[in-house]
Amino acid sequence: xxxxxxxxxxxxxxxxxxxxxxxxxxxxxxxxxSAQVDLQRCVGCGKCAAACPASIIELSEVSxxxxxxx
Amino acid sequence: xxxxxxxxxxxxxSSLYLILGFFNILFAWLGLLCFxxxxxxxxxxxxxxxxxxxxxxxxxxxxxxxxxxxSRNKPMPNxxxxxxxRYAFLAFFLVMFGQMLYTxxxxxxxxxxxxxVVTLLWSFRLPWSWAYTTPVAPxxxxxxxxxxxxxxxxxxxxxxxxxLYKPRAWCVVCPMGSMTQxxxxxxxAIKNQK
Ligand code: SF4
Ligand code: SF4
Ligand code: SF4
Numbered sequence: 001x002x003x004x005x006x007x008x009x010x011x012x013x014x015x016x017x018x019x020x021x022x023x024x025x026x027x028x029x030x031x032x033x034s035a036q037v038d039l040q041r042c043v044g045c046g047k048c049a050a051a052c053p054a055s056i057i058e059l060s061e062v063s064x065x066x067x068x069x070x
Numbered sequence: 071x072x073x074x075x076x077x078x079x080x081x082x083x084s085s086l087y088l089i090l091g092f093f094n095i096l097f098a099w100l101g102l103l104c105f106x107x108x109x110x111x112x113x114x115x116x117x118x119x120x121x122x123x124x125x126x127x128x129x130x131x132x133x134x135x136x137x138x139x140x141s142r143n144k145p146m147p148n149x150x151x152x153x154x155x156r157y158a159f160l161a162f163f164l165v166m167f168g169q170m171l172y173t174x175x176x177x178x179x180x181x182x183x184x185x186x187v188v189t190l191l192w193s194f195r196l197p198w199s200w201a202y203t204t205p206v207a208p209x210x211x212x213x214x215x216x217x218x219x220x221x222x223x224x225x226x227x228x229x230x231x232x233x234l235y236k237p238r239a240w241c242v243v244c245p246m247g248s249m250t251q252x253x254x255x256x257x258x259a260i261k262n263q264k
């Protein structure tokens with residue numbers, strides 16, 4: 001089991017605060033619409049969740065199988 | 071630590087802008103740059119690169135709240151984060167902006183006289199005549215006073231949000247941020263239709 005960041009994209013304002021603090025550069029904001037996490041890169045450190053002004057990033061446990069599915 | 075880029079220091083320019091308005095109101099015109107640049111970036115590149123990289127105001131709130139630990143760092147209440155509030159605030163902001171342009175027009179056409187005041191939070195009129203030292207056409211000065219009022223008001227609101235909630239809480243309601251995201255969403259929807 002590993003922790004990964006998940007974003008409620010509907011509420012995302014695409015400000016980029018999460019992208020800025022991510023040590024693994026796992027977050028991108030494609031087309032300026034909402035932030036996306038590359039689960040392969042994410043190490044679940046939680047820095048993005050702390051920085052997000054809208055508090056819409058949550059860390060959840062992911063089993064190794066689901067990880068390969070995503 | 072991530073490597074710093076030149077654009078990580080744009081907060082200096084944003085602070086300078088606010089300070090210059092205390093000395094010569096005409097500098098307020100420069101603020102048009104942070105109106106047109108974000109919109110042009112989103113229109114032409116279809117990204118929020120302005121918010122994500124270049125916005126000095128966002129950086130400033132980040133530094134004050136994060137580095138100087140001035141922020142309570144609490145989550146924003148749900149109503150403040152809601153789409154409803156965000157777009158209502160954008161609409162309100164645009165109406166107020168339109169009113170500022172209208173006032174400029176009235177002065178331009180000679181209907182009313184130039185008022186050397188900075189209006190905070192759309193209601194408090196502060197005398198500001200000391201910063202009007204270079205003689206220019208009255209409407210040019212009127213626009214400067216109006217525009218500076220907009221910039222100072224949004225900075226004050228942003229500071230309050232920074233203190234009460236997350237450092238960059240302003241970004242959740244920021245009209246520029248909402249506008250550029252709407253442009254991006256629109257562009258993306260058109261792209262997906264093709
Ligand atoms: S949890 Fe850490 S590694 Fe994962 S996206 Fe957020 S900041 Fe990046
Ligand atoms: S910090 Fe939050 S609101 Fe801003 S882009 Fe990231 S997920 Fe979206
Ligand atoms: S949302 Fe507004 S304040 Fe925040 S980075 Fe974008 S333009 Fe700047």
